[in-house]
Amino acid sequence: MTEKREYTDDYPDKTLYLPGPTEVREDVVEEMAQPMFGHRMDRMTDLYTTIVEDTKEFLDTEQDVVVLSASGTEFWEATTLNLVDEEILVPTSGAFSERQANVAERLGKDVTRIEYDWGEAVKPEDVRAELEAGDYDAVGAVMNETSTGVRNPIEEIGDVLGEYPDTYFVVDAISCLGGDFVDIEGHNIDCIFTSTQKAFAMPPGLAVCTVSEDAYERELAKDSASWYGGFQRALDYYDRKGQTHSTPAIPLMLAYRKQMKHMLDEGHRARDRRHREMAEYTREWAREHFDLYPEAGYESQTVTCIENTRGIDVAETVERVSEEYDMVFSSGYGDIGEESFRIGHMGEHTVESIRELTDAIEDVADL
Structure with missing residues (x-):
């Protein structure tokens, strides 16, 4: 022990x-030392709506944005539960894409891998071949494979997915979003998610995910979905209250607000x-x-x-x-x-x- x-x-x-x-800016760290307030107060509405709408502006997306008190790992689980009935295709080329496949298996989904050696990148033509041969609810891909330093061609893969409108495209961009531009709508990405401690340069503890209208509607049509990371639960509560459905890490969101202003300025x-x-x-x-x-x-x-x-x-x-x-x-x-x-x-x-x-x-x- x-x-x-x-x-x-x-x-x-x-x-x-x-x-x-x-590294985190000193003024961003200092934001976390503000006096505590209630997560159902008007001040929380001001805070949460600010970070959500500023994030949409920074990412240049019309998709909805969910910010949860969690690791980015939460959205491996949530997107799988929300979008996949049975079959998911996961190209694996390193530790984290393999972990994404493992999560889906642990959740009881049928996972088909396109396996690459470590250091190799995912090839869009291989994704196309699998989509032509199978019937998949979603494709889950890692944009930036942290274990090998590979940047997968997410844009080209997304262009392939555009030919398969019934298959959702989920992108793990945990170690790059905010430091590597991607046109979310332009490349048919239904959900792209990250953690704040990476290229956002914020303290750890918050996870961010965009949600397309099709992805939201897909969850509504399913018999089961994630509770904590459910799109409907999070987004409907935001629409009604401008807050999170569960108690958030308020100090981290204060830091988020400050740093996102810096990101927008840049x-x-x-x-x-x-x-x-x-x-x-x-x-x-x-x-x-x-x-x-x-x-x-x-x-x-x-x-x-x-x-x-x-x-x-x-x-x-x-x-x-x-x-x-x-x-x-x-x-x-x-x-x-x-x-x-x-x-x-x-x-x-x-x-x-x-x-x-x-x-x-x-x-x-x-x-």
């Missing part, structure tokens, strides 16, 4: 370059451009000293997974950079823990702040 390790509150501050959580396209510049710098650095793990042409805009071609001790390098520079990046995920390492360049980072990390890695690893 795990023994208690007392929290001492005297830890050194570390700059986060993880695939999430990421603009979605400008934010996308800044993330692209960070990604391009990191890839260039990786090619100079190592190599890239993902398939060429499918590299993530928010998380670079670097192949450890020099055979450095990844765990030791991560630890020494943390101890000597107070910067934290990530080793590879799971079975590729020493074969790769990952740099998260998302949220409020810039090329200059990413360069500070790569300089530290060069020093510690003697590159």
